[in-house]
Amino acid sequence: MSTNDVSQTGQTRIATTTKTVLREAGIGIALIVLIVVFSTTTQHFLTASNVTNILTQVTINLILSIGMTFVILIGGIDLSVGSVLAFCAVVAGTVMTLPGLDPITAVILATLSAVAGGILFGLLNGFISACWAIPSFIVTLGTLNIARGAALQVTNASTIYSFPAAFNAFGSQTLYGIPLLFLIALVLVVAGWFVLTKTVFGRVLYGIGNNEEAARLAGHNVFFYKIAAFTICGAAVGIGAIVYMARLNIASPIIGIGFELNAIAAVIIGGTSLSGGRGSIVGTLLGACIIGVLANGLILLGLSDFMRQMITGFVIIIAVILDKYRERLTKA
């Protein structure tokens, strides 16, 4: 029995390592396949300007998805990110257009207030769901409405624009064809990856997502970690709001509708389990890229927006089905 045991675990180790690599590699391969398909079937897909275009389109969803990954990893979900993005944007927009501020101060204050707004809602989401043990699906469904209503109330449903010229210009700057805003998102990817893989904090988040009770009995303050995960998500939304403003040069209370669904889709396609405890930021990066590439490529193919939406829907479902198979493989 004992020799049996050892050889058995030896085999599973090799298999497990391969499978972990395969998990992310599989998503990477899917992305490469998509890129190859679109670059052979369309003329403009792999041109420099189109790549810049794709990266621009991916940026905001990627930023929101990074935050969403933290929440989904602990087994939660945040439906409020789209509305909170609008709320953060109008707060930041209001601050940025305050009379008598020099441009730099205005942008800094606006950024801080956007992030603060996001953190505020994150704290609220985390606190309510942790304190009363309410599913975050319901809590964030509530804050989704609160944030949207607040954004409309603050602005009286009007759009804010005429931001400092330098701020607007920054939003369309590129470095070797890579949008600066995308670089911001990449910095967040690296930060998120670092926190989740290299820190005690990240380790405990995975632990809670996998088995909350075991983590609690091992002496970890589950309450704190849950609030922290939602707060990180909120902060990411705040940054996302500023990036949105820099790109489109407006702040409106009706922006960001449905963004939460795109972010969730990116996280899921990236292989993070909706039940928590399993997934990675790298996967999320690839997931967001797949959504962006798919959207762009299908338009270049001449498909209607409606068709594009349908196909994206299928891709999400297929990704989850594939994930079920991967799960079964790792368990067998």
Added chain:
Amino acid sequence: MSPSPSTNATVESLLELSGVAKRFGGVVALNGVSFDLRPGEVHALVGENGAGKSTLIKILCGIIQRDAGTITLGGASYDPHTPGDAKMAGIQVVHQEFNLLPYLSVAENICFEDLPRRRFGIVDRPALYQRARKALDAIGLEDVDVRRPVASLGVAHRQLVEIARALMGESRILILDEPTATLTARETKRLFAIIAALKAKGVAIAFVSHHLNEVFAICDRVTVLRNGRSVMTSDISATTPDQLVSNMVGRQLAAAMAATREVDKSGRTALSLRNLRHPSSTNESGVSFDLHYGEMLGIAGLVGSGRTELLRSIFAADLPISGSLDRDGKKVSYQSPKDAIRDGIGFVTEDRKEEGLILEMPIAANVTLANLKAVSRHGLLRKRDETKLTQQLGNDIKLKYGHPQDNASTLSGGNQQKVVLAKWLANNPRILLLDEPTRGVDVGAKAEIYALLRVLADKGLALLVVSSELPELITLCDRMLVMSNHRITGELQRQDFSEERILNFAYKDERSHEYQ
């Protein structure tokens, strides 16, 4: 063991198993089970926890599929893929865990598989109640209203409702998995009468039980499972309880059990409970006792007597509602497990999968989960330290594993339990609370865990051990407390240990509450 020289060998078997095997990941659950079931016999399946009884039952009723071996039913190959297949084949199972729908009525539960209906699929209530009434009357439950929701019934009654439901169908084979675990003496007697009646009708009954006296009272034959194998089948009249027990535990464990330990009587008091009361405890005066360094103190008692709750209230997994706790003579008031851990307490929980381990995370991550400080600096993990600590502890406790980065789920039950122990040892605890420390663990690992616990006690740790296996407590402990209904009903010193004395204390309150 050789098969028995059976007296009724001419009777043809209804169900025949041969070489049945099943493995879950790295864990071998069944490794060659063979036995047969004849019409009109009661066949006992006995074995320690983790011997494979539950897995076997799950295979027979189609919840899981076997990996190898053959099963024939009435001469034809039997290969159920769903519980529905098993029912169609005439096999009914009363499971150990309840499968009732708590918010539906007793009647709806009993008839759930085949609700009487009128046109348009509307449930025929009068027929429903009538059928359920008949089913309950048949097992002597005349006093239960069939319209009551199941949630409002006591545990013993729920078990009987479950049995009534299983008896609804015309089954050829009835499998009873620990049916008496929650029954009082009177209800057990009633159940045995039902079993006798079914037997007379020619139904084949497989009876799973921990209670050997029941096995000898009502069974015709017995098969012993150990470590996933059937090691012995015999006519009841041709065997003895001692023979069954020695077959259940095996030679290896018998040796470990024989080992004794010098107890240091001078140990200071590590923990002192005074009237500590768990929120679910019905006993207002709570529980009081002292635990000393270097001592292994056992807590015996029936399931539901409040043993687990006691450990949880010490560890602040659930906050006690009254009473006090002294640690090294100083009053403490833990607000969360974190406080208890900081104070040198570890808690090996009863349920490894739900509370003890994070199965889908690496072994190393599990080992360091309760003491991440030891393998990090400024909040950053140092994976090399983590690997080193895991290997070192793995060595100390003879952990059989492939690589520290393998998921804990790849390990066998015994090695998983060792990982849980390693998690607490990584924290250098002074007190270890252990709830069913060898549940679902194979015999070899069990002996190793016993040896490890002895070493820890010798090193001066205070160990508080809860177990449902009396031989385990009798083997391990220096002193034993017996609980019943959330109170301590007896205390025994090692020289006074006997199953009979312990059970007398364990049933103390049960008896007086039995007919309430």
